[in-house]
Amino acid sequence: MTDPAPTRRGRGRRPAAEVRAGVLAAAGRLLLEEGMAAVTFGRVAEEAGSSKMTLYKWWPSPGALAAEAYFARSERTLHFTDTGDLRADLVAQLESFVRWLTEEGAGRPVSELVGTAQTDADLARAWSESYALPRRELARERLRAARAQGQLREDADLDVIVDQLWGACYHRLLVLKVPFDESIVPRLVDQALYGAAPPR
């Protein structure tokens, strides 16, 4: 009809940074509050007040968008402190990791992201490249320093140590799905360092 005020607001291009921030915020909020199943392009566009077209243009899949939104939120200053005491540093690092998964509520989003990554190649790539592999490298570096200082055997396989320590946590989170807390960490670290066999 002859609308006297034809200013259809909202039409037309908007600042890229503004759109991007809005989309990531909406996707992150949906992931945390309603889980991965709610992170669809249609739903995120609606919540962000954006257009679906924009999302299809910039992200390869809803999973990849969810991952990026999550990384943007969990901008935690992750750096291995090196106090010179390997055992203490590993315990501190793993305790903060487990606390993050449990008390800080990251368990569900992380489970769902890793879970979805098994059937979403774009999410899998984002997860590996931006999250898992860089963190493994940080852990490896700390272990390398420890080995150089004689706190680990010369022939210790650093990758296997990382797999054992962090893999044990993920095992409970993803595979067994049993509740756990940071009290297991000291035993985990001691067993990785000193073994489960009786002293010779």
Place this chain on the structure above:
Amino acid sequence: MTDPAPTRRGRGRRPAAEVRAGVLAAAGRLLLEEGMAAVTFGRVAEEAGSSKMTLYKWWPSPGALAAEAYFARSERTLHFTDTGDLRADLVAQLESFVRWLTEEGAGRPVSELVGTAQTDADLARAWSESYALPRRELARERLRAARAQGQLREDADLDVIVDQLWGACYHRLLVLKVPFDESIVPRLVDQALYGAAPPR
């Protein structure tokens, strides 16, 4: 219209066992050949020559159906052999596990099942109850016997050992998504038993 041969074949009740077997076979085949994304009630019904209604009646979700189909296929005689040599038994068990995930092609279905379990509560329950927890118990039993024979410390935490050994494999499979093979197993077991710290 006045069809002269109104014998619409296929209508009506069919033997329950026959239907069930057909559905599980079709679901298993789809899972292996096309992945979890292909295991939908509609698709499985079509492949099995059954009706969607039947699947909705008997299974709570496509994931739960896929899990049951997979268990039915992987009827491997899983029993921990106890030769008295803990290290050898662990190596054998883990090598067969890793070989199953890699060379025997179970990596993808297992990844996708565990992955989907993170967002499908029915699949998660089936996985935990029918697969993960029973197998953990078998491993625990073997470790308990070893501890009783003095091959493990008195205070060794058997659950943590299981998490470390199997978790390390799942870590590479699910989280890092890097290729691996059974050659890591001996290092894994040695590090779990004797630790990564230098001998005192």
Place this chain on the structure above:
DNA sequence: TTAATATATGGACTAGAAGTACATTAACAT
């Protein structure tokens, strides 16, 4: 053997989500 019940089937149907097309309009670059 017969009657009663349970249930698998084909087919159609609804609801909703994924993904696409297009004209419009404002941001951005020069």
Place this chain on the structure above:
DNA sequence: ATGTTAATGTACTTCTAGTCCATATATTAA
């Protein structure tokens, strides 16, 4: 200023999940 890029609303087209029904047959009980 001016031309280019791109984000928007709206509408549209599949697709899929999930449901409903009437019918025919297996299964069970009598």
